[in-house]
Amino acid sequence: MSKILIRGAKVLGGEQRDVLIDGETIAEVGTGLSAEGAEVIEAEGKVLLPGLVDLHTHLREPGREDSETVLTGTRAAASGGYTAVFAMANTFPVADTAGVVEQVWRLGKEHGYCDVQPIGAVTVGLEGRKLAELGAMHESAAGVTVFSDDGKCVDDAVIMRRALEYVKAFGGIVAQHAQEPRLTEGAQMNEGVVSAELGLGGWPAVAEESIIARDVLLAEHVGSRVHICHLSTAGSVEIVRWAKSRGIQVTAEVTPHHLLLTDELVRTYNPVYKVNPPLRTERDVMALREALADGTIDIVATDHAPHPHEDKDCEWAAAAMGMVGLETALSVVQETMVDTGLLDWAGVADRMSAKPAQIGQATGHGRPVSAGEPANLTLVDTAYRGQVDPAGFASRSRNTPYQGRELPGRVTHTWLRGKATLVDGKLT
Known part of the structure; x- marks a missing residue:
């Protein structure tokens, strides 16, 4: 070179x-x-910043190449300033075996726009009933250290405990999609004033907060590491803050869209604003910004969730949940955190590069801009x-x-x- x-x-x-x-x-x-x-x-x-690292990306390959591939997703990542992304396991087939995670890892190596580190599923088929091949995925060429059923919650406390115990042996981490399923049946948006006025099924904050509370206690009991995906409520912030004060090994992420957008946008019935967890209230947004600034929330992660046109350009109830985010994440963080004075650029480098690299053990990423x-x-x-x-x-x-x-x-x-x-x- x-x-x-x-x-x-x-x-x-x-x-x-x-x-x-x-x-x-x-x-x-x-x-x-x-x-x-x-x-x-x-x-x-x-x-000039260290290359950004995203701990929460959906690349969709294998199985949903109509919405994204490892090639297009990593090109989007490079466009947004990312040099490493962690690919979620909810593909088809699910990334719950060494073979599938190695396939994703090798595709990342071939395309070369950024490093791709697969995330392994916690349970077989994301079904929440039986632990996946956690050890085999860790020992594979992909060297998986982060496991998540993202898109679904590991709602069974026994399964979650076993997963935390298993990954502790090799320093892994379980990343939880905190959503109590019984409390969110038929949910279409945040439960609150707007959902009541629009007549849409509500996704209550307590459905997230109750799972986080349970899981930080499980992590404390086991002595293992738990990571909270796309934290979205003021109450969740307080639970994580409490857990950290006790020395529990918990980290948390917030998405750019939860730092900027509120459930008031759902009044348009535009499915582009349909996401899981849903857009919350202005109070939640302000709490998330403050928590990212003071370090209660450790990192920004995009939850880049691409969908083909036909899955979003339809009536609200039928639309898929999710938003693309790799190419706009840094701009949203500048708008919400830097231009408001809540973070300086060194803080952005910490939250979007250094800490996600540390949490995910992304070797060579998130390093200082210095010689060597x-x-x-x-x-x-x-x-x-x-x-x-x-x-x-x-x-x-x-x-x-x-x-x-x-x-x-x-x-x-x-x-x-x-x-x-x-x-x-x-x-x-």
Whole structure:
């Protein structure tokens, strides 16, 4: 690989520095750097971050290639500044065996736009009745360390306890989709004033909070690690805060859409706003932002959930739940957290790169922008503002809730181990 000199970037939003990439590694960080024959990227005024890491991505392959593939999903990831993503297990067939997780892992290796780390299912077929091959998936070439039935809750306390005990042996983690199924039968949106006015089945906050409360107690009892997927309510924040105060090994994520959007948008009956867990109230949104700022919520994860046109362009009740998010996540975080003064860019790097890499054990990712580290980097034009146009997405699907909305920030370059995957906003 040739040398690349990134000149004058604000590293983590701080002072301007030059960063020299030599091959797969950051060779030097300083001022007034030069390198004979290096490609020079003029980055004055732009922010340089470690490559983003998403602990919660749906790539859909195998089985739903009409909505996304590993290729299109990783291209979308590179467009959004990501150098590593964790692929959820709710594929067809389910990623509950070593063979399926290795297939996804190898597809990621072949395409090369970002690293793909498969997440293994907790239970066979996501059915919640029998533990999947957790050990075999961990020992496979994919080296799975994160397990989740995301899309479904592991609602059986005995199964959840056994999973926590099993993964403890090799330092794994169970990522829970917290949704008590009996409390959410027929649910279409957040339970509250808006659902009552619209006559839509409500998804109560307690359905999330009760599972989180149970699982942090189980994690404490077992001495194992539990991660809460897409936490969405103010009450959930308080439970996680309490659990951390007791020293329980719990981490939690919030999605960009839960940081910005509320259930008031459901009044449009536009299925693009249908998601699980549902959009909550303004009070919940503010609590989530504050919790991300103070570290109660550890990371931002996209829950990138692509769907083909026919699954979303229909009546509300029949529409699939989910939103794409890889290509807009950083912009939403800038809008809700940076431009509001709740986080600086070093905090964004922590919540969107360093900590998700630590939780998922993504080797070589989330590292400091310093000499000797892998050159996994993202360059952001933070002064940019523009309308979201899904027609330009790299994802195969277009189900974004931000179409036509003006958002700040634009990823201009992404490097994966020194290789450019995005240059001037265009995929290589």
